[in-house]
Amino acid sequence: MSMNREMIGFSYQPSEPWLVTQENIAAFARAIGDENPIYFDAEVARAMGHNS
Template sequence: MPVNPELQGRVFPPTSPYLVGREKVREFSRAVFAQSPLNHDPEAAREAGYADVVAPPTFAVVIQEAGLALLLAAPDTGIDFSRIVHGEQKFTYTRPIVAGDELTAILTVTSIRSLGGNDMITAETSISDSAGAHVVTATSVLVMRGTE
């Protein structure tokens, strides 16, 4: 079954707020080998003008995941998770994520296309803080491999 073309343009409900914790930022930083003091030391981050430690750019995927889970769990999408591979990822920031942020994500399916027997689903996840201000947009391209 191919991906449902009516999925294009669908906006999923906002995710539950995610409170960014200092230790989560530090753990993620260690996992991706981010060694800047801004990622680990609250005092260094404050001296640089931030409220707390700064998350590495790819940390946004932690918040994006909740929106992608809604997409992948929706029953009418035609998406077969067993055939999905991650094709592309990018982030467009308004400001960095810092410990203490409470972030909510809204995922929109912006494109569905077929290429070489595969379906490509582009999903943009807009991530905002508790005041509603945009922080980052995470864009993923998911590839659903063909059956042959």
């Protein structure tokens, strides 16, 4: 993966807090191409020890 060296040392201001939902998690997983069912199925996530 190439890196834009002009961005070294660049910083961003923090964003406002936002609620992480199942839909947000699934959308992010789809965006990065991660098809692990733990991100799409609450029962699978619970079976893997994620209770929230």
